Amino acid sequence: xxxxxxxxxxxxxxxxxxxxxxxxxxxxxxxxxxxxxxxxxxxxxxxxxxxxxxxxxxxxxxxxxxxxxxxxxxxxxxxxxxxxxxxxxxxxxxxxxxxxxxxxxxxxxxxxxxxxxxxxxxxxxxxxxxxxxxxxxxxxxxxxxxxxxxxxxxxxxxxxxxxxxxxxxxxxxxxxxxxxxxxxxxxxxxxxxxxxxxxxxxxxxxxxxxxxxxxxxxxxxxxxxxxxxxxxxxxxxxxxxxxxxxxxxxxxxxxxxxxxxxxxxxxxxxxxxxxxxxxxxxxxxxxxxxxxxxxxxxxxxxxxxxxxxxxxxxxxxxxxxxxxxxxxxxxxxxxxxxxxxxxxxxxxxxxxxxxxxxxxxxxxxxxxxxxxxxxx
Amino acid sequence: xxxxxxxxxxxxxxxxxxxxxxxxxxxxxxxxxxxxxxxxxxxxxxxxxxxxxxxxxxxxxxxxxxxxxxxxxxxxxxxxxxxxxxxxxxxxxxxxxxxxxxxxxxxxxxxxxxxxxxxxxxxxxxxxxxxxxxxxxxxxxxxxxxxxxxxxxxxxxxxxxxxxxxxxxxxxxxxxxxxxxxxxxxxxxxxxxxxxxxxxxxxxxxxxxxxxxxxxxxxxxxxxxxxxxxxxxxxxxxxxxxxxxxxxxxxxxxxxxxxxxxxxxxxxxxxxxxxxxxxxxxxxxxxxxxxxxxxxxxxxxxxxxxxxxxxxxxxxxxxxxxxxxxxxxxxxxxxxxxxxxxxxxxxxxxxxxxxxxxxxxxxxxxxxxxxxxxxxxxxxxxxxxxxxxxxxxxxxxxxxxxxxxxxxxxxxxxxxxxxxxxxxxxxxxxxxxxxxxxxxxxxxxxxxxxxxxxxxxxxxxxxxxxxxxxxxxxxxxxxxxxxxxxxxxxxxxxxxxxxxxxxxxxxxxxxxxxxxxxxxxxxxxxxxxxxxxxxxxxxxxxxxxx
Numbered sequence: 001x002x003x004x005x006x007x008x009x010x011x012x013x014x015x016x017x018x019x020x021x022x023x024x025x026x027x028x029x030x031x032x033x034x035x036x037x038x039x040x041x042x043x044x045x046x047x048x049x050x051x052x053x054x055x056x057x058x059x060x061x062x063x064x065x066x067x068x069x070x071x072x073x074x075x076x077x078x079x080x081x082x083x084x085x086x087x088x089x090x091x092x093x094x095x096x097x098x099x100x101x102x103x104x105x106x107x108x109x110x111x112x113x114x115x116x117x118x119x120x121x122x123x124x125x126x127x128x129x130x131x132x133x134x135x136x137x138x139x140x141x142x143x144x145x146x147x148x149x150x151x152x153x154x155x156x157x158x159x160x161x162x163x164x165x166x167x168x169x170x171x172x173x174x175x176x177x178x179x180x181x182x183x184x185x186x187x188x189x190x191x192x193x194x195x196x197x198x199x200x201x202x203x204x205x206x207x208x209x210x211x212x213x214x215x216x217x218x219x220x221x222x223x224x225x226x227x228x229x230x231x232x233x234x235x236x237x238x239x240x241x242x243x244x245x246x247x248x249x250x251x252x253x254x255x256x257x258x259x260x261x262x263x264x265x266x267x268x269x270x271x272x273x274x275x276x277x278x279x280x281x282x283x284x285x286x287x288x289x290x291x292x293x294x295x296x297x298x299x300x301x302x303x304x305x306x307x308x309x310x311x312x313x314x315x316x317x318x319x320x321x322x323x324x325x326x327x328x329x330x331x332x333x334x335x336x337x338x339x340x341x342x343x344x345x346x347x348x349x350x351x352x353x354x355x356x357x358x359x360x361x362x363x364x365x366x367x368x369x370x371x372x373x374x375x376x
Numbered sequence: 377x378x379x380x381x382x383x384x385x386x387x388x389x390x391x392x393x394x395x396x397x398x399x400x401x402x403x404x405x406x407x408x409x410x411x412x413x414x415x416x417x418x419x420x421x422x423x424x425x426x427x428x429x430x431x432x433x434x435x436x437x438x439x440x441x442x443x444x445x446x447x448x449x450x451x452x453x454x455x456x457x458x459x460x461x462x463x464x465x466x467x468x469x470x471x472x473x474x475x476x477x478x479x480x481x482x483x484x485x486x487x488x489x490x491x492x493x494x495x496x497x498x499x500x501x502x503x504x505x506x507x508x509x510x511x512x513x514x515x516x517x518x519x520x521x522x523x524x525x526x527x528x529x530x531x532x533x534x535x536x537x538x539x540x541x542x543x544x545x546x547x548x549x550x551x552x553x554x555x556x557x558x559x560x561x562x563x564x565x566x567x568x569x570x571x572x573x574x575x576x577x578x579x580x581x582x583x584x585x586x587x588x589x590x591x592x593x594x595x596x597x598x599x600x601x602x603x604x605x606x607x608x609x610x611x612x613x614x615x616x617x618x619x620x621x622x623x624x625x626x627x628x629x630x631x632x633x634x635x636x637x638x639x640x641x642x643x644x645x646x647x648x649x650x651x652x653x654x655x656x657x658x659x660x661x662x663x664x665x666x667x668x669x670x671x672x673x674x675x676x677x678x679x680x681x682x683x684x685x686x687x688x689x690x691x692x693x694x695x696x697x698x699x700x701x702x703x704x705x706x707x708x709x710x711x712x713x714x715x716x717x718x719x720x721x722x723x724x725x726x727x728x729x730x731x732x733x734x735x736x737x738x739x740x741x742x743x744x745x746x747x748x749x750x751x752x753x754x755x756x757x758x759x760x761x762x763x764x765x766x767x768x769x770x771x772x773x774x775x776x777x778x779x780x781x782x783x784x785x786x787x788x789x790x791x792x793x794x795x796x797x798x799x800x801x802x803x804x805x806x807x808x809x810x811x812x813x814x815x816x817x818x819x820x821x822x823x824x825x826x827x828x829x830x831x832x833x834x835x836x837x838x839x840x841x842x843x844x845x846x847x848x849x850x851x852x853x854x855x856x857x858x859x860x861x862x863x864x865x866x867x868x869x870x871x872x873x874x875x876x877x878x879x880x881x882x883x884x885x886x887x888x889x890x891x892x893x894x895x896x897x898x899x900x901x902x903x904x905x906x907x908x909x910x911x912x913x914x915x916x917x918x919x920x921x922x
Contacts (some may be wrong), residue, residue, distance in 0.1 A: 015415050120469055122470065123467065123469055123470050124470050125470070125472065206626075251699075288460065313636070326466070326468045327468045328468075329457050329458065329459065329465055329466065329467045330448070330453075330454075330457035330458075330467050330468075330469070330470075330471050331453060331454045331456045331457035332453075333449075333452060333453045333457065334449060334450075334452070334453065336451075339921055342468075343469055343471070344468075344469060347447075347472060350447070
C-alpha cells in the first residue's frame with residue numbers, strides 16, 4: 001500500500017471537496033484533541049462488548065473446577081518460547097468539521113489507522129509489517145444526510161484509490177441516523193472497526209503454522225477467532241464478568257483477581273451463554289510496587305471450541321501463561337499502565353507512532369476541504 | 377568550490393553507515409548534526425563522515441560525541457525491568473537500542489559549483505564514511521595558499537587512512553605561524569611529533585632552516601642518522617604521507633664545552649662544534665644572564681647597561697680597572713664598579729652582582745677565552761642559517777641556571793639577524809624548543825629570555841621566523857606564546873590541565889578523548905579548520921636513543 005506525500009494527499013483530498021461542492025463546510029479550528037482522547041479506555045470498551053451488561057449474560061463459568069483456589073502458580077512451568085509475532089493497531093482520528101447542505105448537516109472525520117507487527121528473532125525484536133489507512137468517514141447513504149449523487153461520487157473516488165494502491169479510503173457508517181445516539185461517536189466506532197479489520201488482514205498474512213501471534217487487546221470478532229495459534233492480550237478489560245467458580249458463590253472481578261498473586265494465573269473461563277468461541281483467563285505479571293486492584297494483570301483470550309479442556313489444552317494454557325508472565329521484563333515503567341504493558345506490543349505501537357501524520361497536517365485537511373468545497 | 381565525488385561514491389554504492397536524525401527535541405543546526413548508526417557498524421569519535429543532503433550537496437562532519445540510546449526512560453525503568461534490582465532477571469526480549477552520533481560540521485560542499493549550503497542537514501539523509509576527497513575538502517586543501525605540508529594521518533574506523541595537510545603559509549608564515557605541542561611526559565610524543573613535522577617541512581620546502589635546542593639526553597643529537605626503531609606500520613604511514621624515510625640532511629651540532637675541553641653531552645654525535653662563552657662574546661647580553669635575578673630597583677640593569685654601552689676594544693673600564701674577562705669582572709673592586717655605575721663609592725649591588733655572575737658562570741662553557749675549536753653560538757648561528765641547514769644546540773647537560781641564557785642569547789642574535797637582513801635573502805627559520813615552560817613561563821612580567829621567545833611568537837610570522845614549542849602543560853607557558861600558535865598538537869593530558877583556557881579550542885568530548893590518547897596519537901587543531909581532529913603519525917626517521 002503506497003503512502004503518499006503531503007501534497008499528494010492534499011490533491012487527493014481535494015477530490016472529496018470537489019465532490020461536496022454545492023454545500024458548505026465549517027472546519028474545526030483545532031488540531032487537538034483527537035477523537036480518541038474524547039472517550040474512555042478503548043480496550044475496556046472492546047472487552048465490555050464481550051460482557052454486555054444489559055443482556056445479563058455476563059456470568060462466566062470456571063472450566064477448571066478442580067483447580068485449587070481457582071488459580072495456578074506459573075513459576076515452575078517450563079515452556080518453549082512460541083510467540084514470534086506481536087500485533088497492535090492504533091487510531092488517530094480527527095474531527096475535520098461539519099458539512100452543511102440544505103437542512104442537513106453531518107460531521108466529517110479523518111482517521112489515520114495503523115497496524116504494526118514486531119517479530120521476535122532470538123532475543124531481539126525486529127519490525128515486521130506496517131500497514132496504514134487514511135480514512136475519511138461519512139454517514140450512511142440511507143441516512144438522508146448525503147445525496148445519492150454525492151454518495152456515488154465518493155464511492156467512485158474510493159474505488160479509484162483502491163485500484164491505484166492509494167492508502168486513502170472513504171468509508172460510510174453502516175447505521176442509519178435514527179439508530180445512533182451520537183453520529184461522531186459512531187464514526188469513531190467505525191474507525192475502530194476499520195482498525196480491527198486492518199489488524200485481521202495483517203494477522204492473516206502472518207505465518208502462524210508454527211509460530212504464535214499475540215494481538216493487543218481483547219479478541220471478540222469472528223475474524224480474530226479464526227486465526228490460528230493466536231491469543232489476545234488485554235492490559236485493561238471489562239469489569240462486568242461475574243465469576244462462577246462452582247462453589248455457588250459467584251465473585252465480582254475485583255474480589256476474585258485480588259486473590260491472584262504475581263506469577264499466578266486464574267482458572268480458565270468461558271461465558272455462561274457461549275459454548276463456542278473463546279475462553280479466557282488472567283495472569284498477574286507483577287504486584288509491586290503497590291498498585292490498584294486490577295493493576296499488573298493481563299487478560300488472555302484464546303480461541304477454543306468446546307466445554308471441556310483436555311490435558312493438552314491445559315498444558316498449552318500453562319505454557320502460554322508462563323511465557324506471558326516472562327514478558328514482564330523489560331518493563332515499560334513509567335508509562336501509563338506499565339505494570340500490565342508488554343514490551344513487544346509497545347514497540348509495535350512506537351513503530352506506528354513514528355509514521356503518524358503530523359497533527360498540523362491533519363489540521364490542514366479541514367482547511368483544504370473547506371477551500372475546495374467553497375471553490376477557493 | 378566544487379566537490380568531486382570519488383569513484384565509489386560516483387557508482388552510488390558507498391557504504392551507508394546510518395541516517396541523519398533531527399528530532400524536535402534536538403534538531404540539527406548549522407554547526408552540528410546527528411545520525412543514528414547502522415547495527416554492527418564500526419564508528420568512533422573523530423571519524424569523519426559525509427551526510428548526503430541531495431545528489432548535489434554534501435555536508436562533511438567529524439564525530440564529536442556518541443550516545444547509546446534505549447527506550448528506557450530512566451534508570452529506574454531498567455531497575456524495575458530487571459526484577460526490581462535482580463541482576464539475574466531474564467529479559468524476554470532485548471530493549472531496542474540505537475547508537476546515535478553527533479557530528480560537528482566541517483564543511484558543506486556541492487558537486488554543481490553553486491555556493492555552499494549552510495542550512496542544517498535535514499533528517500533521514502544517508503551518511504557514509506568520508507573518503508580522501510571529502511576529507512581534503514573538509515580540511516580546505518583546495519584553499520591552500522602556500523605548500524601542503526603532511527601533518528599526520530587520519531585513521532577512520534573503517535580502516536582507511538588519509539593524510540592530513542596543513543598550509544605552510546599558516547604554519548611558518550607569512551599568514552600566521554608557530555606550532556605548539558603539549559601533553560604528559562612519555563605518552564604524549566610531543567617532541568617526536570614536532571620533529572616529524574620538521575621532517576615533513578624539510579621534504580616539502582627548500583627555503584627553510586631549523587634551529588633545535590636539545591634539552592633531553594641525546595634525543596636530538598643523531599637526527600642525521602637512520603632510524604633503528606621503525607616498524608612496518610611506520611613505513612606504511614610514510615608511504616601514505618608521501619614522505620621518504622630519510623634522516624635529516626645537512627645537520628650541524630653544537631655541543632657545550634666541558635671542563636678541560638671536549639663536549640659535555642650524552643652520546644655525542646660524530647661531528648660537532650663546541651660552543652663556549654667568553655665575556656667579550658656576551659658583554660651585550662648580561663641582562664640575559666641575570667634574567668632570573670630579582671632586580672626591583674633596576675640596579676642590575678644599570679650595571680649591564682653600562683657594560684653594554686661602554687664596551688670598547690675588547691674591554692670595559694671601571695675607573696682604574698679594566699675588565700675583559702669573567703675573572704676580571706669578578707675581581708674588579710666593588711668601589712670601582714659602584715663609582716662608575718652608580719656614582720658613589722659604596723653600593724650594595726656590585727658584590728651582589730658578582731655573587732650572581734659567579735654562580736651563573738660556574739658552568740664549564742663560560743671561559744676566560746675560547747679555544748681555537750670553540751665557537752660563540754651567537755656569531756656561529758648567524759652564518760649558519762641557510763636553506764636546508766639544521767642546527768642543533770645541545771643544552772641537555774648545561775646547568776639549569778645557564779640554559780635560559782643560552783637560549784636567550786641565541787634568540788636575541790637571531791632576532792637581530794632577521795631584523796638586519798633583507799627578508800628575501802634569508803630562509804624561513806623554525807626554532808624548536810622543548811620544555812618551553814622553563815624558558816617562557818606563564819607570568820605577568822616575563823624576564824628578558826622569555827621576552828625574546830615572546831617576541832618571536834608575536835612578530836615572527838612576518839619575519840620568517842616560526843616557533844615550534846613543546847611542554848607538558850600549556851597552561852604553564854606564557855599566553856602570548858601558545859596564543860599565537862596556529863597549530864596545536866595535544867597528546868594525552870590530564871583533566872585538571874585541560875580545564876585551562878589554553879585548551880579552549882577543544883570541545884568537551886574532544887577533551888575527554890585527550891585523556892585516553894595513546895602513543896603516536898594526537899589531537900591537532902589548526903587555525904583554518906573548523907574542528908580539531910585526531911591524527912596519528914610515524915616514528916621520526918632518525919636514530920633515537922633506545
